[in-house]
Amino acid sequence: MLHQLIDPLLQVVKDTIASWGYAGIVIMMAIESANIPLPSEAIMPTAGLLVQQHKLNFHLAALAGAFGCLLGSIPSYWLGLIGGRPFLQKYGRYFLLREHDLEIADRWVDRYGDLAFFICRMLPVIRTFISFPAGLLRAHFALFCLLTFLGSWIWCYFLTWVGIKFGENLESFVSIWHKFDIAIVTIVGVGFIYYLIHHFRGK
Numbered sequence: 001m002l003h004q005l006i007d008p009l010l011q012v013v014k015d016t017i018a019s020w021g022y023a024g025i026v027i028m029m030a031i032e033s034a035n036i037p038l039p040s041e042a043i044m045p046t047a048g049l050l051v052q053q054h055k056l057n058f059h060l061a062a063l064a065g066a067f068g069c070l071l072g073s074i075p076s077y078w079l080g081l082i083g084g085r086p087f088l089q090k091y092g093r094y095f096l097l098r099e100h101d102l103e104i105a106d107r108w109v110d111r112y113g114d115l116a117f118f119i120c121r122m123l124p125v126i127r128t129f130i131s132f133p134a135g136l137l138r139a140h141f142a143l144f145c146l147l148t149f150l151g152s153w154i155w156c157y158f159l160t161w162v163g164i165k166f167g168e169n170l171e172s173f174v175s176i177w178h179k180f181d182i183a184i185v186t187i188v189g190v191g192f193i194y195y196l197i198h199h200f201r202g203k
Contacts, residue, residue, distance in 0.1 A: 048163015080135025121151025
């Protein structure tokens, strides 16, 4: 059952990258970084599969991913800079952004300063919404872009490498999916429902 749910989604990502090449990686990673739920954890490992099949270059795939992250982060940064907290309070729910998310980002910035924009780009979930607080906190734009790119580059290298290793051991992973698909889907589903309830509690 798990492979029946996941395979079509991965196939769409794979077909896009296969058809558009590095431009497809740029576009999808830009979407992910613009607070739209298209996870990099699906995009870059899929690119890694194509690298393992010698259809893409490892370094260029990671570079395209980092460039896409930067492109998608810029609109989110400017929304934070121009719209501020009123925008978050009015429209944040459409981007799965809450005041609590902003508080988390604030704490990271208070602790690490501008370096937080580099560190957070290598952390799941928080990497997606760190750009908005960066604009809200009026981070220096050029430095924000540099740190965003570098952090995303490392993240994309890692996920692409994961995809390569996945491709090298594809039969083993597929066997695991087919044996434990119901249990895995149940765990993922419960976790997702818990996330939504916790995320929108009080709204």
